[in-house]
Amino acid sequence: MTKKKGLGKGLAALLGEAEDSNLSKSDIKEINEANERKSDEIPIEFLFPNKNQPRKIFDQEKINELSQSIKQKGLILPILVKKIDEKNYQIIAGERRWRASQKAGLHNIPVIIKNLDDKEILEIALIENMQREDLNPIEEAEGITRLQEEYQYTQEELAKILGKSRPQISNTTRLLKLPHKVQEFVQNKSLSAGHARTLVGIEQAYSIAQIAIKKDMNVRQLETYIAYIKNKKNKKRSNKLKDPNILSLENEITQMLGLSTKIEQKGNEKGKLEIFYNNFEQFNDLIKKLRS
Numbered sequence: 001m002t003k004k005k006g007l008g009k010g011l012a013a014l015l016g017e018a019e020d021s022n023l024s025k026s027d028i029k030e031i032n033e034a035n036e037r038k039s040d041e042i043p044i045e046f047l048f049p050n051k052n053q054p055r056k057i058f059d060q061e062k063i064n065e066l067s068q069s070i071k072q073k074g075l076i077l078p079i080l081v082k083k084i085d086e087k088n089y090q091i092i093a094g095e096r097r098w099r100a101s102q103k104a105g106l107h108n109i110p111v112i113i114k115n116l117d118d119k120e121i122l123e124i125a126l127i128e129n130m131q132r133e134d135l136n137p138i139e140e141a142e143g144i145t146r147l148q149e150e151y152q153y154t155q156e157e158l159a160k161i162l163g164k165s166r167p168q169i170s171n172t173t174r175l176l177k178l179p180h181k182v183q184e185f186v187q188n189k190s191l192s193a194g195h196a197r198t199l200v201g202i203e204q205a206y207s208i209a210q211i212a213i214k215k216d217m218n219v220r221q222l223e224t225y226i227a228y229i230k231n232k233k234n235k236k237r238s239n240k241l242k243d244p245n246i247l248s249l250e251n252e253i254t255q256m257l258g259l260s261t262k263i264e265q266k267g268n269e270k271g272k273l274e275i276f277y278n279n280f281e282q283f284n285d286l287i288k289k290l291r292s
Contacts, residue, residue, distance in 0.1 A: 040110070040111055040112075040113060041108045041109065041110050041111070042089060042108065042109065042111055043107065043108055043109075044098070044101060044102060044106055044107060044108060044109045046087050046088060046089050047079070047081060047089050047090075047091055047098055047109065047111070048088065048089070048090060048091065049090075049091050049095050049098070050090055050091055050092065050095070050121060050125060052118070052121070052122060052125075052146075053091075053095060053125055054122070054125055054126050054135055054139050054140070054142065054143030054146075055095070055125075055135055055139055056139055057136060057139070057187060058095075058096060058099065062096070063096060063099050063100050063103060064100075064103070066096065066097065066100035067100040067101075067103040067104045068104075069100075070097075070100055070101055070104040070106065071104045071105075074106075075097060075101050075106065075109060075110060077094075077097070077110075078094075078109075078110035078111050078112045079091060079093070079094030079097055079098055079109060079110070079111050079112070080092040080093040080094055080111070080112050080114060080124070081111045081112070081113055081114070082113070082114060082115065082116055082121065083113050083115070089111065089113070090121075092114065092116060092121050092124055092125060093124055093125060093128045119150075119151045122143070122146060122147060122150075122151075123147065123161065125143075126140075126143040126144070126147065126162070127161065127162065136186060136187050136189070137172065137175055137186055137193040137196060138175060138176070138183045138186050138187050139187075140172055141172045141173050141174075141175045141176050142176065144158060144162075144169060144172055144173055145173050145176060148173070155169045155170060171197055172193075174197070174200050175193070175196050175197065175200065177200055177201065178196060178199060178200060178205060179205055179206050181206050181209075182196065182199060182205050182206055182209045183196075185209055185213065190213050191209060191212065191213065192219065194219040195209070195212060195217075195219055195222055198219060198222050198223055198226065199222075199226075202226060208222075208225070208226065208229070211225070212225070243265070246263050246265060249263060250262065250263050253273075257275065257286060257289060258282075258285070259275055259276060259277055259282060259286060260275075260276040261273065261274065261275050261276070262274040262276070
């Protein structure tokens, strides 16, 4: 398994990574001391979320858990914000902590004020959530696509910034080619990212996704099912190209035997006749007909 890249102490301090990371106690102490020197306290109602925040869905249960922790210990790590005017501060990173702090009933909240442009805000917000694995695959794809389309990031640059490979970046953004209803299945965790990647570019992806959910298919089973459907379609296309005389003969033999048949002609004279039966009773009936 590839080890996830860390943010580094500086960025970790800004993003509050110390709350749930594998940093050592001395690292956390260093980060917290740095935050205490740099942070300000402002009324919680002065803060507002970033409307371009990549993360759209918040786990209410986790917010409730964090709220209880904040009630007992306070908000240990400041929230990263951008000052808009005297009474308005846009959240750059830490919206989950802000929501939990509201629920905990805090009146004032520690913040670190940074003057960042929209590009830097989106980049930090995306990195924060991806490092913590807080984004669902569709939110991640939307965030990466915004960086590409609005700020002309290349796949190489994004791979370096986000600690991912180029194929990972490409496979993630391809999820946005799925029908919206299938994307919703991924967002509500009915389908995994692996299922979703398998469905990209597949006709009737929505109906196949429904079947996969209903039958509780794993990714390998879904791949097998899609291969079966493709093979079935290829056979139908092959039948359309068959000589009408061969098709007519197939139908005639099928009616005579009461079983499905298939004729494959190879060259001018050679060929193969296949007869399909579903059980031994049909097989015995076939033998009797051939012997009579």
